[in-house]
Amino acid sequence: xxxxxxxxxxxxxxxxxxxxxxxxxxxxxxxxxxxxxxxxxxxxxxxxxxxxxxxxxxxxxxxxxxxxxxxxxxxxxxxxxxxxxxxxxxxxxxxxxxxxxxxxxxxxxxxxxxxxxxxxxxxxxxxxxxxxxxxxxxxxxxxxxxxxxxxxxxxxxxxxxxxxxxxxxxxxxxxxxxxxxxxxxxxxxxxxxxxxxxxxxxxxxxxxxxxxxxxxxxxxxxxxxxxxxxxxxxxxxxxxxxxxxxxxxxxxxxxxxxxxxxxxxxxxxxxxxxxxxxxxxxxxxxxxxxxxxxxx
Amino acid sequence: xxxxxxxxxxxxxxxxxxxxxxxxxxxxxxxxxxxxxxxxxxxxxxxxxxxxxxxxxxxxxxxxxxxxxxxxxxxxxxxxxxxxxxxxxxxxxxxxxxxxxxxxxxxxxxxxxxxxxxxxxxxxxxxxxxxxxxxxxxxxxxxxxxxxxxxxxxxxxxxxxxxxxxxxxxxxxxxxxxxxxxxxxxxxxxxxxxxxxxxxxxxxxxxxxxxxxxxxxxxxxxxxxxxxxxxxxxxxxxxxxxxxxxxxxxxxxxxx
Numbered sequence: 252x253x254x255x256x257x258x259x260x261x262x263x264x265x266x267x268x269x270x271x272x273x274x275x276x277x278x279x280x281x282x283x284x285x286x287x288x289x290x291x292x293x294x295x296x297x298x299x300x301x302x303x304x305x306x307x308x309x310x311x312x313x314x315x316x317x318x319x320x321x322x323x324x325x326x327x328x329x330x331x332x333x334x335x336x337x338x339x340x341x342x343x344x345x346x347x348x349x350x351x352x353x354x355x356x357x358x359x360x361x362x363x364x365x366x367x368x369x370x371x372x373x374x375x376x377x378x379x380x381x382x383x384x385x386x387x388x389x390x391x392x393x394x395x396x397x398x399x400x401x402x403x404x405x406x407x408x409x410x411x412x413x414x415x416x417x418x419x420x421x422x423x424x425x426x427x428x429x430x431x432x433x434x435x436x437x438x439x440x441x442x443x444x445x446x447x448x449x450x451x452x453x454x455x456x457x458x459x460x461x462x463x464x465x466x467x468x469x470x471x472x473x474x475x476x477x478x479x480x481x482x483x484x485x486x487x488x489x490x491x492x493x494x495x496x497x498x499x500x501x502x503x504x505x506x507x508x509x510x511x512x513x514x515x516x517x518x519x520x521x522x523x524x525x526x527x528x529x530x531x532x533x534x535x536x537x538x539x540x541x542x543x544x545x546x547x
Numbered sequence: 548x549x550x551x552x553x554x555x556x557x558x559x560x561x562x563x564x565x566x567x568x569x570x571x572x573x574x575x576x577x578x579x580x581x582x583x584x585x586x587x588x589x590x591x592x593x594x595x596x597x598x599x600x601x602x603x604x605x606x607x608x609x610x611x612x613x614x615x616x617x618x619x620x621x622x623x624x625x626x627x628x629x630x631x632x633x634x635x636x637x638x639x640x641x642x643x644x645x646x647x648x649x650x651x652x653x654x655x656x657x658x659x660x661x662x663x664x665x666x667x668x669x670x671x672x673x674x675x676x677x678x679x680x681x682x683x684x685x686x687x688x689x690x691x692x693x694x695x696x697x698x699x700x701x702x703x704x705x706x707x708x709x710x711x712x713x714x715x716x717x718x719x720x721x722x723x724x725x726x727x728x729x730x731x732x733x734x735x736x737x738x739x740x741x742x743x744x745x746x747x748x749x750x751x752x753x754x755x756x757x758x759x760x761x762x763x764x765x766x767x768x769x770x771x772x773x774x775x776x777x778x779x780x781x782x783x784x785x786x787x788x789x790x791x792x793x794x795x796x797x798x799x800x801x802x803x
Contacts, residue, residue: 260649261642261645261646261649262583262584262646262649264642265575265579265646269572269576270576270580273572277569278569315625315634315638316625316626319622319623319625319626319637319638319641320622320623320625320626322618322619322622322623322641323619323622323623323683328615328648328652328664331618331619331645331648332645332648332649334622335618335622335641335642335644335645336642336645338622338625338638338641338642339568339638339639339641339642341638342568342625342634342635342638342639343568343638345631345634345635346567346568346631346635349631359559
């Protein structure tokens with residue numbers, strides 16, 4: 252354990268992250284990049300961009316509360332130290348996605364009401380399930396919920412958004428690229444540290460697996476609402492972008508061309524990818540993936 | 548950062564700028580780049596006499612207790628913070644405190660301590676441990692004003708005073724480590740002073756609660772100073788200086 256945790260020192264984090272892939276960026280992107288004019292000026296595209304970004308802010312706020320809340324519950328200094336770096340990573344994500352909302356025209360005065368208005372209620376519930384474990388000082392469940400389930404979901408969502416944005420919105424794609432690099436580190440810690448704790452406390456498996464099933468339920472419900480519940484607006488935004496020549500020509504991600512896929516197909520590829528990752532990562536730490544009931 | 552003028556900014560703009568990841572990074576990058584564990588490569592580290600080494604290890608153990616308290620408290624405060632600017636500032640403080648703990652632990656290993664965590668348990672001053680316990684109780688009680696006061700004013704002033712005094716006679720390597728830590732502490736103290744100062748303008752009735760917290764914690768700080776210096780062999784006449792400097796520094800902030 253000591254060897255792997257030494258890879259997560261503050262010294263290494265400083266060299267890798269702020270002095271590494273974030274060097275010369277402003278709010279996570281090259282200083283000269285801006286949101287595309289069409290996105291800012293077209294009301295439909297702007298609203299869809301705000302809706303998407305609000306979900307990212309909600310997820311990152313949850314991650315900030317969870318990672319900071321777990322520091323005190325961590326059983327050793329190396330884990331505290333890693334969670335300290337994660338706390339600042341998550342705060343940076345909150346900051347850069349909040350900044351994107353401002354770039355899209357949201358004002359400081361209506362920031363909270365915009366978030367309340369667009370936040371997916373299932374995603375809010377997903378966060379509540381995790382934060383309940385954090386509040387009770389349950390380190391094992393908290394890290395599995397945060398670094399395997401939440402981060403595993405965020406990782407795939409960011410990758411998918413990055414694939415769609417690369418051609419048409421380099422600013423957003425760059426912002427996502429830095430967060431993906433962070434999330435990769437976080438997921439790695441969760442797998443390594445919790446694997447040994449689960450082996451020491453096999454009696455905790457059932458409770459942690461129940462939490463995973465509950466969080467997975469709310470995650471799938473979030474995806475369902477984001478793609479199918481909002482399909483008309485998504486299609487409209489896509490047609491406008493295509494008519495203006497501002498949509499991606501192709502954006503292939505896990506074998507699906509996101510530029511042409513239906514909302515159902517996009518939901519399916521995202522859900523399949525995230526669930527596949529969950530099964531692999533949970534298996535590595537000695538937990539069995541639990542299927543949730545299908546969302547209504 | 549070079550043309551940064553905080554006085555020319557409106558309050559919201561100031562908070563947006565100062566309590567941001569970018570501002571934090573610009574600040575720490577200036578004194579941490581090209582350093583490993585707070586040290587410049589090649590700084591001479593002459594062998595110490597046993598007695599001197601023992602005193603330094605005990606001092607570092609107590610620094611680690613204080614930094615662990617700061618790490619646990621600042622991380623607990625993130626969720627209590629009343630606005631996003633304060634949350635982001637506190638997240639930067641969490642990493643600062645973890646770094647301080649890391650550089651002090653690293654220094655202990657350089658001094659030949661094999662099990663730093665066990666050594667801390669053996670050498671920690673009981674009054675400092677009481678201080679830590681009380682601070683974390685304030686955080687657990689979700690009392691933002693009292694907890695920020697205890698952490699970003701009292702604890703930070705205690706550390707600032709002790710580190711500055713230590714810096715004057717420190718060996719070159721420990722001095723470099725302390726120099727970087729002191730720069731962070733100044734930022735943390737600034738946050739506490741600024742945040743509480745603003746809040747006390749609108750809630751002056753909170754001042755008396757802070758005075759109660761201060762009375763309780765001052766005693767623990769002064770006892771810690773006294774006992775740690777006594778065990779380090781500092782003359783009784785000199786021991787009072789540190790406590791006096793601490794009291795004067797807190798007094799100057801005018802929060803109680």
